[in-house]
Amino acid sequence: MKLKGIHHIAIIAEDYAVSKQFYTEILGFEVMQEVYRAERDSYKLDLALDGLYQIELFSFPDYRPRGSYPEAAGLRHLAFKVEDVAAWITYLRSKGVEVQDVRVDEYTGKKFTFFNDPNGQPLELYEHTDLK
DSSP, X not given: OOOOOOOOEEEEESSXXXXXXXXXXXXXXXXXXXXXXXXXXXXXXXXXETXXXXXXXXXXXXXXXXXXXXXXXXXXXXXXXXXXXHXXXXXXXXXXXXXXXXXEOTTTOOEEEEEEOTTOOEEEEEEOTTOO
């Protein structure tokens, strides 16, 4: 048996409209499909990067907040590969997103930073200079 890859990451939004705007307009995800599921009173938004399915964004009227922050059991953070972490920090800050300063991975020497989505979900930008 062999896993073929990661299919998607699912995120429940506290404010669906704000989260949709953040992931599409600020981070640049493309909308693949958006559906409203009346039986759950819930939206499901499928998002992609470069045509590759990545994130399911949900709205649920009865969501529960994260148990503790940031060391709650479960998904710790979602990391994105970028070419220039410093440029992304400048860009995100220009959009009003609070972003930590650049840090350097002590093992790889690569630059990275953390910020949160509108739901408090920790996100990371990790620099890969060999991206194509």
